[in-house]
Amino acid sequence: MKYKSMEELLMAASTMPKCRIALVNPYQKLTWMSLAQVEDLKIEFICIGEENKMIGFPKLKWASIKTVDDENEAINAAIELIYNGQADILMNGLANPKKIFELIMKAEKLNERKPILSHIGLFEIPAYSKKMLFITDAGANITPDLVTKVEITKNVVNIAHILGYENPNVAIITPIEQVNPKNLPSTVDAAAISQMGKTGQLGKCTVDGPLALDNAISERAAKIKNIKSPVAGNADILVVHDIESGNILYKILTQLTESKVAATVAGVFYPIAMPSRTDSLANRIHSMALTKVLSLSEMQEN
């Protein structure tokens, strides 16, 4: 089913059976507070970190503690729990995200896989007519080339499928809606990805680009520019050019609007929750709910 609001996603997560999160370096007060508030979500946490940094950690029936000596050991222990089937989701507290990506990739390589990890934010935006909107990649890939952007697109389409979007509308975001090979490489990438969408190479979805942000999310703007596209004004997913533009969009939405966000990192067989240090308490909880729903929906599909 498609979730029309963050509230529905939270509801869905709390009605699903239990799942287990391996939480790395839970050293931040905000992380502790978020854990204390999610009894309803029916998540069991295995909190992995250095003992002296977890002094004062709240006593919770649904959280156990596993102590390690350093960051590497904490991350590896979490990955091991997942590979052994003892945890379903990897979540970051205060470990270096780069280190986490590195060790995740190392484990994947041992299994002869070489995935591309990408960050996905699922937003509920009051000012958007459709409310729910995926934005990728605002956190994992810095300046993705075309090949990486294609994988980023596949990752987000896959996540949308799991969440009940049968045929999501994907907009590849650029500053203008014309292809401009001379000055704007992003428009060339967008044209290529959008043709690949048509040939079915990206899974079931409708892709269009280059589209400027206003064309993607405002029917009025698309109409003024005379853009005829099923995606224009009607996007479910925005794929942005790089981390600079993704980060701006992410932060404008979280800092300047009443939007809610749930974030995950996709690309491997298990969901990853990677809240930013400055994410609000509510958005941390949304991310837990999202990864739980992803984890259990995936299991149902298999």
Place this chain on the structure above:
Amino acid sequence: MKRIETFDELKEATQQGEPAKIAVVNADNDDVLLSLQSANREGYIKGYLIGDKNGINQVSIRNEINISDFEVIHSNNETSAAFIALELVRSMQADIIMKGNISTGKLLSVLLDRERGIRAGKLLSHVSIFQLPGKSGFKFMSDAAINIKPTCFEKISICQNAIKIANALGYMLPKVALITPFEKVFLDEIPSTIDAALISKMGERGQIAEACFDGPISLDIALSPEAAKEKGYSGLIKGDADIFIVHDLETGNVFYKALIYFVDCTVSGIIAGAQVPIVLTSRADHDYTKHLSIITAVYLSRIDKKDELNEV
């Protein structure tokens, strides 16, 4: 000088005085004439409509727009229409240039023409001026429309153009945030962080006047004191940036459009760096944005004139 905090204050400050004279390049366009009409009715502007005479008349009749305060100057070629506008500026007959039915690229190339162009600063850049909910005063952002991938040197000029506009609106020593995804310098991976570090240092040494600088800094810290506190940020700017300089057009464009469509805030825009303010609105801009952009240009053209008098 008292700083102007809202668009209402800007309107009030601009309404006094004679209407400014605007030269519109290829004025035969419904949107453009409609936005001129409202500014003209409120007494902000009069001036010149350059372009195809028949076309301009047809548009004005079709939309029932009274253009009697404007002189129509016929030109059947967009480049020559742009040069006519430049001549009007040079002979002090026009205070502002506005883009009509001409591509941005073409207009810019005329403005930057080696012999006849009217560039004043090192480059032309787009500056967005906006008010944020819950914050006092204007904020400025650049560049959302012109410079695609500015070099570090070009970014310095982009800063200077934005600072000049902020100063003109009464923001003395504005805080300039050089926005990047992170607060650290990443030498191999994120060039914006290197540019930001360099420009901040130059600012600190007084090499860029009339402002103070911080960066690399991420948008959340530049906007929110709470985020700055949470990240333990000890830089100059902690949620109180006045000017936001972004890495490239991709980022600026998303910034501008997200402000309009997601934050629902009021925005005006101006091209800075020429001898007169230049109004360049997009078809998809809201009417209010077009209106405010014209008023901003009128205000800035008066300040520029005052500056000239002071210099003499």
